[in-house]
Amino acid sequence: MPSSVRSAKSPSRPTPRSSTKSPIQKDPMEEYYKDPKKYQDFYNELYDSLQTEKANFDECSFVFLNTKRPLEPIISLQTTSEELFYGSFDGPIRCFSTSNGKRTQTLRGHASLVSGLELVSREKVVSELELGPVEDFSLENTEEGKEVFKSRNDYVLFSSSRDGDVRCWDLNLSKTIKRLTTETAAPMTCMKVCSKEGCPTLVATGALDGSVTMWNLAKGNISSVYTGHASAISSLEYSDNRLFSASLDSFVKIVDIEKEEVFSIIRPNSHPVRSISVIGNDIFVGTSTGVIQQYDIRTSTLVGCFRGHTDCVLCTKVYDPNYLISGSEDSFVVLWDIKTKEMVHVYGGHKDSVTAISITESDKSVYSGSLDKTIRRWAASSAIGLVQKESQLLEHKKKLEELLAKEKKKQTK
Structure with a gap:
């Protein structure tokens, strides 16, 4: 019987506190530190294993390319673990399976270029948004008494277009x-969907005339318009x-939505801004020069620069708090280390401008869309893993060199 299980016949007694301290955890590498020769063999095995892994590394796990009916140039892109959605110059939004690359549906309604796409969880869309007649969707009551939009698909899709429309799509019915x-x-x-306490309440749209419009999603009307920019809006974040x-x-402006006022302005060295991404108190600004600049939002001060692209940075996405991904007119997708500002990996394969990047929430897969009419899925997590292993190998190398130097010094005495 395990000691933790008390016998039914045994009297219940308080368990005395142990006076002994918990054992100190030993360094698993300690035995190698004592034997440089053994450590050398360990290092060589790690090195060979990493070289094999790098040689077998496939940076692109899938290319969406329909040879019978070619894709259109990719302008906007959104993905889930099961489907991807892209917009082009002509208006329809095309949907494909991420497992086999086959087209699943086409959403028709826009009459011009689809400039923005965003997926929103079905559980975050409440009935007060008045999404249409009851036969178009089902409603379920929540504990708070609110009715929530439900669909067999886990998401609803928002889209914006040069035709001046924002549309919300039922992905099961393929209709607006x-x-x-x-x-x-x-x-x-x-376009950017703005959520309050998890529920989308506003949709922000940028326009060619430099205006930013805030749409009240429930009422379906305009709640406010900001006209401070002098040229086309290229990117929105919330x-x-x-x-x-x-x-x-060349300006990035920050608006307090509740107060409806601009409280900060960033100007990245007079260069036109093509893309932005935000995490915490940091904003990453992709410019027309190919440089990505990082600013502290609280002070509007420049924190650092990411240099590597040779042409305009058209899209940026924060992969996680440690890594940033960007796409450029130079046709490359780059994975960056935010702390060091160094390139972790450069993904080649596109033959034209990379216009859109999407990261799936569930498995962190990275997709890029290009004017070359292809969508590629990249192995970002594997690339990060290789870099981390290389860093660990470098630490082992330094330690090994120290031990070998000490061993040599002993032999010369």
Whole structure:
């Protein structure tokens, strides 16, 4: 009987506290430190294993390329673990399976270039958004008494277009269930869904005329318009009730949504801004020069620069707090170490500008879309793993060199 299980016949007694200290955990490498020759063999095995892993590394795990009916040039892109959605110049949004690359559906409604796509969890869309007639979707009651939009698909898709429309799509019915537009709506260049306490309440759209429009999703009307930019809006981000707008006028402006006022302005060395990404108090700004600049949002001060692209940076995405991914007109996708500002891996394969990047939430797969009419899936996590192993190998190398030097010094005495 295990000691932790007390016998039924044994009297219950308080267990005395042990006076002995918990054993100190030994360094698993200690035996190697005592024997440099043994450590040398261990290091050589690690080195050979890493070289084999690097030789077998396949940076691109899948290429979406329909030879019978070629894809259109990719302008916007969103992905889940099961499906990918892309928009092009012509209006329809095309959907493909991520497992076999076959087309699953086509969403028709936009009449021009699809400038933005965003997937929102079905559980975060509440009934007060008035998404359409009951037959278009089902409603389920929550503990709070609110009704939540439900669909067999886990997501609803929002899209923006140069035709001046924002559409919300039921991915099971392949139809629009909410449309935001006005007779004078400017051609839209980008879009961002803004959520409060997990529920989408506003949609921000950027336009060719430099304006940023905030749409009330529940009422279907415009709640506010910001006109501070002098040129087309290239990118929008949302974080902590702040809206970030980037423009070809070389400015990034930050708006407090509740106060409806601009509280900070960043100007990255007078270069047109093509893309932005935000995490915490940091904003990453992709410029037309190919340099990505990192700023502290609280002070608008430059923290550092990522140099490697040779042409305009069209898209950026934060992979996790340690890594950043970017796509450029130079046709390359680059994985960056945020701390060191160094390139972790450069992904080649596209033959034209990389216009869109998407990262799946579930498995952190990275997808890139290009004007070359292909979508590629990249092994970002494997590349990060290789870099981490190389770093560990370097530490072992330094330690081994120290031990060998000490051993040599002993022999010379």
